[in-house]
Amino acid sequence: MEDTRTAPPVLTARAAGLIGCTQCGRVQEPGAERCVRCQSLLRSRDEASLQKVWAWLFAGLVVYVPANVYPMLRTSSLGKTSDSTILGGVVDLIHHGSIGIALIVFFASIMIPVGKFLAIGYLALSIRRQVSLSDHRRHVLYEVVEFVGRWSMIDVFVVAILATLVQLDFAASIKPGIAAVSFALSVAFTMISAQSFDPRLIWDASEGDPA
Amino acid sequence: MMQDAQQPPKLTDLPDLAQLIACPQCDALHFDADVPTGETARCIRCHAVIEAPRQLAMTRIIMLAAAALILMIAAIFFPFLELHAAGRIQRSSLLDTVMAFSTGMTAPLTLAMAALIVVLPIIRFTSLIYVMAPMAFGWQPARHAESAFRMAEALRPWAMAEVFIVGVAVALVKVAGLAHLAIGPAFWAFVALVIVTVLKDNFMSRVTVWKTLEQRRPS
Numbered sequence: 114m115e116d117t118r119t120a121p122p123v124l125t126a127r128a129a130g131l132i133g134c135t136q137c138g139r140v141q142e143p144g145a146e147r148c149v150r151c152q153s154l155l156r157s158r159d160e161a162s163l164q165k166v167w168a169w170l171f172a173g174l175v176v177y178v179p180a181n182v183y184p185m186l187r188t189s190s191l192g193k194t195s196d197s198t199i200l201g202g203v204v205d206l207i208h209h210g211s212i213g214i215a216l217i218v219f220f221a222s223i224m225i226p227v228g229k230f231l232a233i234g235y236l237a238l239s240i241r242r243q244v245s246l247s248d249h250r251r252h253v254l255y256e257v258v259e260f261v262g263r264w265s266m267i268d269v270f271v272v273a274i275l276a277t278l279v280q281l282d283f284a285a286s287i288k289p290g291i292a293a294v295s296f297a298l299s300v301a302f303t304m305i306s307a308q309s310f311d312p313r314l315i316w317d318a319s320e321g322d323p324a
Numbered sequence: 325m326m327q328d329a330q331q332p333p334k335l336t337d338l339p340d341l342a343q344l345i346a347c348p349q350c351d352a353l354h355f356d357a358d359v360p361t362g363e364t365a366r367c368i369r370c371h372a373v374i375e376a377p378r379q380l381a382m383t384r385i386i387m388l389a390a391a392a393l394i395l396m397i398a399a400i401f402f403p404f405l406e407l408h409a410a411g412r413i414q415r416s417s418l419l420d421t422v423m424a425f426s427t428g429m430t431a432p433l434t435l436a437m438a439a440l441i442v443v444l445p446i447i448r449f450t451s452l453i454y455v456m457a458p459m460a461f462g463w464q465p466a467r468h469a470e471s472a473f474r475m476a477e478a479l480r481p482w483a484m485a486e487v488f489i490v491g492v493a494v495a496l497v498k499v500a501g502l503a504h505l506a507i508g509p510a511f512w513a514f515v516a517l518v519i520v521t522v523l524k525d526n527f528m529s530r531v532t533v534w535k536t537l538e539q540r541r542p543s
Contacts, residue, residue, distance in 0.1 A: 133346020
């Protein structure tokens with residue numbers, strides 16, 4: 114591979130007055146609406162990209178709050194009902210002694226969502242202003258965010274499985290709480306937010322070519 | 325392809341557009357040479373994989389997608405997990421899991437669950453078979469193959485079978501203290517499904533598929 118410290122000078126499709134397809138890479142004439150190879154909609158740059166990113170990110174943030182405040186699980190055991198939130202579930206797991214699983218849930222439900230909010234916000238801000246992280250690092254960050262987002266769904270699935278499995282009438286039964294819905298929404302919104310981000314903007318920012 | 329694209333082309337002497345390829349991630353222009361099977365072409369600027377043709381990739385994708393479909397059917401209908409407690413046995417299948425949210429305020433999640441674990445993966449597998457099968461046999465692409473493949477790619481992040489499997493593992497540990505758990509045949513079908521899906525995605529090179537579709541399409 115080449116030297117990764119300094120990005121080699123490259124000509125982008127936009128700088129050459131052309132449009133590159135983000136689906137299949139086909140290069141086309143400036144005026145083209147749809148890709149000749151794959152018929153995807155063509156945009157040299159998605160001008161509304163950042164707006165969409167912020168809008169979805171904010172929506173994700175808003176529903177993430179009730180996801181943490183309201184109960185995820187409602188356990189009734191021998192007549193007693195107890196609610197547990199996301200964080201409460203992690204604490205319970207630690208008390209049970211299953212540290213590994215507690216870590217998985219902690220990562221999937223708390224670390225990944227919070228990290229994603231920060232990372233997407235950082236990436237979106239970095240388009241407009243100077244930041245210390247290099248283009249290449251930011252691109253890697255973007256790929257990580259895109260890859261990792263779906264794994265946050267783990268906790269929603271866990272709740273669904275527990276709720277079907279533990280239905281022992283009086284002895285113990287588990288019902289899903291309302292937080293499961295808002296958490297699932299939060300994950301979906303931030304996934305859409307990450308997908309709306311146009312990674313080409315990362316590279317344009319340093320080039321500064323409004324060609 | 326990328327190795328001989330070190331010198332950026334001059335604005336004035338751009339070749340025919342079909343000989344160029346723009347990195348789908350960062351828009352850098354490259355000369356589009358044929359990538360030998362088994363090799364990987366990366367972008368010179370952002371190092372994203374542009375093309376990675378693999379031997380018999382199309383045939384393998386079809387076979388793996390077909391296997392995944394069959395496993396999915398098994399996973400839906402056989403019991404998934406069994407819980408033994410207080411002299412009772414509680415069986416749950418994938419269908420029950422999907423229906424877990426169907427009462428009360430959480431009802432909308434039922435649809436989302438069904439989509440994420442069952443419906444979207446099935447749509448993705450079928451559309452991949454639909455797109456790849458004519459190509460593996462050397463025929464011309466099926467009607468609307470382009471739209472089908474675009475849909476399959478768009479669904480990729482939303483088909484969450486493998487996330488679900490990790491969820492099952494977490495749930496097992498949570499319940500383990502409460503009651504005795506047994507794993508049903510559907511669980512293993514689902515694990516196999518995840519392995520098959522990951523294998524399949526490894527053979528997939530989006531740009532290669534698009535190029536093949538274009539070549540086979542009579543204009």
